[in-house]
Amino acid sequence: MKLEGKAAIVGYHEYPHIRKFTGKRKFTLGQWADLTRFSLDDAGLEASDINGLVCTEIRETVSFTPATIVEYLGQPVNFAERVDLGGASPVGMVWRAAAAIELGLADVVVCALPGQPIPSNPNPGPIDPRRYFQSSSVNWGSPQAEFEIPYGNLAQNCGYAMIAQRYAAEFDYDPTAMAKLVVDQRRSGAANPNAVFYEKPVTIDDVLASKLVADPLRMLEIVMPVAGGAAVIVASEDVAKRCKHRPVWIKGFGEHLTMKTPTFAEDLCRSPVGPASAKAFEMAGVTRGDIDACEIYDCYTITVLLTLEDAGFCEKGEGMEFIRSHDLSCFGDFPVNSHGGQLGMGQGGGAGGMTQVIEGARQIMGRADQRQLPRCDHVYVSGTGGIMSEQAALILKGD
Amino acid sequence: MDLTKPFPTPTQETEPFWEGLRSEQVLLQRCNDCGKWIFYPRSNCPSCLSTNLRWQQVSGEGTLYTFTVARQATAPHFMDEVPQLIAMIDLNEGVRLTSTLVSDKADDLKIGAKVIPVFDHVNDDVTLLRYRLA
Ligand SMILES: [Zn+2]
Numbered sequence: 001m002k003l004e005g006k007a008a009i010v011g012y013h014e015y016p017h018i019r020k021f022t023g024k025r026k027f028t029l030g031q032w033a034d035l036t037r038f039s040l041d042d043a044g045l046e047a048s049d050i051n052g053l054v055c056t057e058i059r060e061t062v063s064f065t066p067a068t069i070v071e072y073l074g075q076p077v078n079f080a081e082r083v084d085l086g087g088a089s090p091v092g093m094v095w096r097a098a099a100a101i102e103l104g105l106a107d108v109v110v111c112a113l114p115g116q117p118i119p120s121n122p123n124p125g126p127i128d129p130r131r132y133f134q135s136s137s138v139n140w141g142s143p144q145a146e147f148e149i150p151y152g153n154l155a156q157n158c159g160y161a162m163i164a165q166r167y168a169a170e171f172d173y174d175p176t177a178m179a180k181l182v183v184d185q186r187r188s189g190a191a192n193p194n195a196v197f198y199e200k201p202v203t204i205d206d207v208l209a210s211k212l213v214a215d216p217l218r219m220l221e222i223v224m225p226v227a228g229g230a231a232v233i234v235a236s237e238d239v240a241k242r243c244k245h246r247p248v249w250i251k252g253f254g255e256h257l258t259m260k261t262p263t264f265a266e267d268l269c270r271s272p273v274g275p276a277s278a279k280a281f282e283m284a285g286v287t288r289g290d291i292d293a294c295e296i297y298d299c300y301t302i303t304v305l306l307t308l309e310d311a312g313f314c315e316k317g318e319g320m321e322f323i324r325s326h327d328l329s330c331f332g333d334f335p336v337n338s339h340g341g342q343l344g345m346g347q348g349g350g351a352g353g354m355t356q357v358i359e360g361a362r363q364i365m366g367r368a369d370q371r372q373l374p375r376c377d378h379v380y381v382s383g384t385g386g387i388m389s390e391q392a393a394l395i396l397k398g399d
Numbered sequence: 400m401d402l403t404k405p406f407p408t409p410t411q412e413t414e415p416f417w418e419g420l421r422s423e424q425v426l427l428q429r430c431n432d433c434g435k436w437i438f439y440p441r442s443n444c445p446s447c448l449s450t451n452l453r454w455q456q457v458s459g460e461g462t463l464y465t466f467t468v469a470r471q472a473t474a475p476h477f478m479d480e481v482p483q484l485i486a487m488i489d490l491n492e493g494v495r496l497t498s499t500l501v502s503d504k505a506d507d508l509k510i511g512a513k514v515i516p517v518f519d520h521v522n523d524d525v526t527l528l529r530y531r532l533a
Contacts, residue, residue: 146407152477153497161467169510215468
């Protein structure tokens with residue numbers, strides 16, 4: 001079973017990434033409508049063209065999410081899906097949209113991820129426990145409630161830190177190479193007007209001097225939360241041909257899930273992005289050498305390191321040398337996160353991973369301005385959810 | 400703001416494990432059909448999905464698979480435990496669990512080191528399974 005590669009990203013919209021949002025606040029539903037409108041406009045399509053949508057959770061309801069969004073947009077659809085893959089959701093959304101289009105269920109599918117703060121509730125009610133325990137569930141009967149949270153193993157920092165520590169025990173771990181990865185990405189981010197760190201590059205010394213958060217991870221190796229949000233429009237071949245931009249064909253994808261809590265990973269140094277990526281390359285009929293840019297989910301530096309290795313861009317254990325020997329910025333010989341990644345743009349909550357999808361599309365469309373790669377026909381995109389627990393990959397192609 | 404420690408509330412599947420810790424014993428589930436050891440406790444074997452499981456006492460000893468020193472509390476409830484020595488322990492039976500290390504010096508901790516259980520009776524109802532270097 002494979003994609004024919006006849007569905008394409010035809011338009012997108014990305015909110016500027018802002019540390020302290022001071023604009024007019026809208027509900028997630030309103031942001032959904034805005035992002036849909038702007039991305040349709042970008043593609044040269046209209047509201048009535050929509051006949052499919054893929055969403056994640058929204059703030060205004062815990063269930064019936066797609067129907068609530070459909071009603072708010074006023075656009076009936078033939079295909080609706082809510083994806084629940086954490087940071088891998090954007091990649092998961094895009095391939096599901098492409099699959100639905102190839103099955104003939106829809107021909108214009110919107111995938112949106114609001115990421116701005118919503119208005120303050122005058123009747124706030126009790127504090128949502130997720131505010132403290134984040135992606136770990138305290139519900140009775142939840143394995144995390146009993147075997148993780150009581151030991152303080154929750155949120156993301158300590159999980160990724162334990163992956164990095166294990167890597168260091170097995171392979172070459174070079175804090176200076178990890179710092180160089182940040183420097184290269186921040187160089188691209190400094191050239192991205194949508195990035196929170198626009199015109200703010202850093203040096204290796206800056207990274208190594210930043211505060212240790214959870215050994216060995218330092219502050220500048222960890223994404224900064226920001227207000228953001230993004231949407232893409234995925235369309236059929238017929239629709240893509242009448243849109244404004246060079247179509248970005250979705251040629252291959254893969255997805256692999258192994259656990260929720262990294263304690264239950266068989267091998268912390270070999271992540272699910274390996275099988276997901278192998279599937280994506282095989283489906284697309286593309287090799288690693290064909291790839292012009294890698295847009296790699298980068299909640300932490302270690303995420304990028306493991307993805308480069310597991311996706312097959314270098315051998316296991318050689319990631320540090322790979323980073324040392326390539327310029328990974330958008331001006332370099334092996335661009336990784338040519339938009340700055342989330343380390344350079346900031347992380348707009350669950351929308352963070354959509355920046356990787358959009359940058360892939362932007363580069364193939366030839367719309368990356370000063371960051372535009374001289375040639376960009378094939379892009380590898382990865383998505384990482386949880387603590388390298390649910391991962392997905394895409395191969396995008398321009399004709 | 401309720402910042403009482405988030406202690407576990409046992410379930411019908413997990414009660415024997417927590418009961419064991421209260422009397423300073425480590426009990427693990429084992430599958431009668433495929434023989435695999437199981438952690439965390441559950442109703443079905445994660446290798447073969449059998450419900451034919453038994454409880455068996457083990458030493459609780461193992462090796463340090465990985466750890467970190469969390470220098471910022473992972474939640475406000477753990478402010479008094481900073482720096483938190485959060486760890487994954489490989490038990491000798493081949494299952495892995497999350498724990499914390501009881502140690503004054505993080506510098507002495509080495510991945511692969513032998514570790515032994517510390518039964519931390521945090522209150523009358525709950526004993527947590529922490530670890531220290533053997
Ligand atoms: Zn079994």
